[in-house]
Amino acid sequence: EQADALSEVVILHISDFQGQLIPLSEPADTLGAPATNPPFAIGGAAFLKPWFETYKSEAALGKPNNDGVIVLTAGDSLGASPAISAFFGDTPTVEIMNMMGFDVDGLGNHDFDKGQDYLRHTLIPLARYPFVSANIVDNAGKTPREWSRSRVFKLGRGVRLGIVGFSNDDLPTLTNPANLPPFHVTNPTAAAASTDAIVAIGHLGATGGTLTAPTGPLVDLVDNVSNVDAVIGDHTDFQVLTTRPNGVLVTENFSKGTRFTRLRLVIGPGNQGVVYKTADFHEPWDIGVTPDAAIQARIDDLNTQLGPILATVIGNSPKFIPNADQCGNSDGRTCESLIGNVAADAMRIQYAAIGVEFAIMNSGGLRTDLTCPTTDNPDDFCPAYTPPPYLITRGQVLSVLPFGNAVATLTVNGAELKTMLENGVSAMPAAHGKFPQVSGLCFTYDISAPAGTRVTSVVRQAVDGRCTGPPVDLTAAATYKIAENDFMASGGDDYPVFAGRATTQDTIDQAVADYITAHSPINPVVNANGRINCTTSGSPSCPVLIPSP
Incomplete structure (x- = not known):
């Protein structure tokens, strides 16, 4: 009854795109042994566009009630990107997002990886879609002209949809x-x-709980908003789909275009506003999908330019070296990892000649697997191959370390070294990018102790790499030369600000590439009682570390 008076608005959303212009791969099933779960290509800009067009066409079938489709993301579309985008300063991502038909974007931390000036004057001017964030402001409390607090979309039959950014x-x-x-x-x-409907989009995510009972900063925000119909979160690579007690629908999805969300709002006549809302998740598999020709041509052109540089095989390993740590966190942010050991060893060993004894690397600076994927992707910078050995190309190293950060060498005293390690484990058991990967030393921390008082012992690594060396003096009387990255030295991830006394060396990706070339085949290991050891005297419990082969 009176159905013709209803209007439907559809929103298509991807989370934390991070310049993932080319497909990724993942298994389609989770069958138990002895069955196998082969991976298939998923996502990628040239394939996402036809997926979007399919759902736009489906929405059009609902006319006259369907009054528009909005395609959006909520920040971190730029930065932390693979080589095909990072090498060109992320300008290809903006260009291709234009081609994909995005209508609005938010602002997250990685959008500022190259600084606000570069974002405002190089990247945003390329976009044919607006950016929104209500809470990144100047000292007068105002946003610059490059982004606004919100954007109102005027859709069919006079429907107005307000998108608020945070x-x-x-x-x-x-x-x-x-x-x-x-x-x-x-x-x-x-x-x-x-407006007839208000949707808030922003760069906060859930950090725990379940799909329908999530916890974390996103949920805290949603529970305290009013006059909002739905909130779309980002940032934590977590799936959320639930309606909170205040009636607000909240969603978040997996990142890098491996999933997208369809949100549907039904708006009643007059001043009724939203009378029904729902959302669902979709997996954009590439199999059987014809890629968008114009986008694929642009990706092919970028690959042609970069292939001679980044497709070069610089080394190999007898084992797969994932971004995940040995406690199972896919982002490598809860315990020791193979890739973290390689990066930290490279920073220490490449500068051992100038006296560097220890290296500390924040896990958030490591973004993907070091060894090439075993499922061939013609759009990446890895050849088709059958392992072992597992190949490593220059482009893969750049994808692991896309920020352009440099190695920073400096002298710290023992108390300052302890402060760095304390900061690294201060967020545990929560996964955080500040979690340290180390070389030259091994340390033990008590996860149940108050943050800032958790590190209980530090010893040197022995020559054979095991943690059997003498204790490290953690008093101000002792001094050590260390390597970290310039992001950490500038206070990033809450590390102490040491920039004034640090010497900038090569970029980390170059140091790691040189180390791999010089030491290939590399064979990192994570041992029980290894470089980073967790203990507890109560709650919470330690993450369970599984030693590597």
């Missing part, structure tokens, strides 16, 4: 502290008026 309040600690001023981040709250 950014994560920990953004200043997740990017180089010099990259944000003169702007700062306020509380992620905002409002829009004179």
